Amino acid sequence: MKIQVLTIFPELFDSFLKAPLTARAISRGALSLRIIDIRTYAEGSFRHIDDSPYGGGAGMILKCQPVLDALHAAESPDSWRILLSPSGRPYDQKHAHKLLQKEDLILIAGHYEGFDARIEEAADEEISTGDYILSGGELPAMTIMDSLIRLLDGTIRQESTEEESFEDGLLEYPQYTKPRSYEGKQVPEVLLSGNHEAIRRWKLKQSLQRTLERRPDLLKDRKFTEEEQKLMEELYGIRDPRN
Ligand code: 9D3
Numbered sequence: 001m002k003i004q005v006l007t008i009f010p011e012l013f014d015s016f017l018k019a020p021l022t023a024r025a026i027s028r029g030a031l032s033l034r035i036i037d038i039r040t041y042a043e044g045s046f047r048h049i050d051d052s053p054y055g056g057g058a059g060m061i062l063k064c065q066p067v068l069d070a071l072h073a074a075e076s077p078d079s080w081r082i083l084l085s086p087s088g089r090p091y092d093q094k095h096a097h098k099l100l101q102k103e104d105l106i107l108i109a110g111h112y113e114g115f116d117a118r119i120e121e122a123a124d125e126e127i128s129t130g131d132y133i134l135s136g137g138e139l140p141a142m143t144i145m146d147s148l149i150r151l152l153d154g155t156i157r158q159e160s161t162e163e164e165s166f167e168d169g170l171l172e173y174p175q176y177t178k179p180r181s182y183e184g185k186q187v188p189e190v191l192l193s194g195n196h197e198a199i200r201r202w203k204l205k206q207s208l209q210r211t212l213e214r215r216p217d218l219l220k221d222r223k224f225t226e227e228e229q230k231l232m233e234e235l236y237g238i239r240d241p242r243n
Helices: 010-018 020-027 064-074 093-099 117-122 138-149 158-163 196-214 226-236
Strands: 002-007 032-037 079-090 104-108 125-128
Touching: 002 010, 002 064, 002 138, 010 020, 010 032, 010 138, 020 032, 020 138, 032 064, 064 104, 064 117, 079 093, 079 117, 079 138, 093 138, 104 138, 125 138, 196 226
Parallel strands: 002 032, 002 104, 079 104, 079 125
Antiparallel strands: none
């Protein structure tokens, strides 16, 4: 997979490029990553990348010329262009799997400001990483890249993707390691029992309980198995405690 990032703060990506996950994917040849400084495309003696908005309003707007020139220099016929924007579609794990199918991604990050709307038209989609205001699209770009790179074959053990939170629609069960007792708090007895079937049921029950109590929104369209319904009956006295 090839990823190119257009940004006016390329230095913000320095530590991301050095991070073990990223460095390993690049050296394996699974990833090519290029950080492009939009400012190098700015024209005119003042090299302006932004300007005030037509019609008035606070703040500055990223200009078409430097961003679209940088984009056109980076793009190929099979590029998928993503604009990072607080007005974009909220990102999730399902979306990560969709993007993993693309061979050539271009991520466009703004900073402090909005984009000229004609830049939005040049993108294939707009993505937000969540409902909070950041100072720019750089951390969202790194968030998306991190989620993709860890899914690239070989960077992590296959089994850990499958068991993971979100992949089966439930939050993770609580986990413990040594010691068995810490400040008077004990590791649940079942985990020490060696009874693999009992342990599997306990983990599933914990996952169900946590999801129902913390993130009921994740369960909106989920179907429950017979076993899950039985476990929820043990927990709440009913087989489907939603709503
Ligand atoms: C005054 C209106 N603001 C939008 C709510 C303007 C604005 C604020 C902050 C425009 C851009 C930004 C910087 N944020 C991003 O570029 C951004 C972002 C975010 O702030 N939150 C979650 N996801 C993203 S993706 C890009």
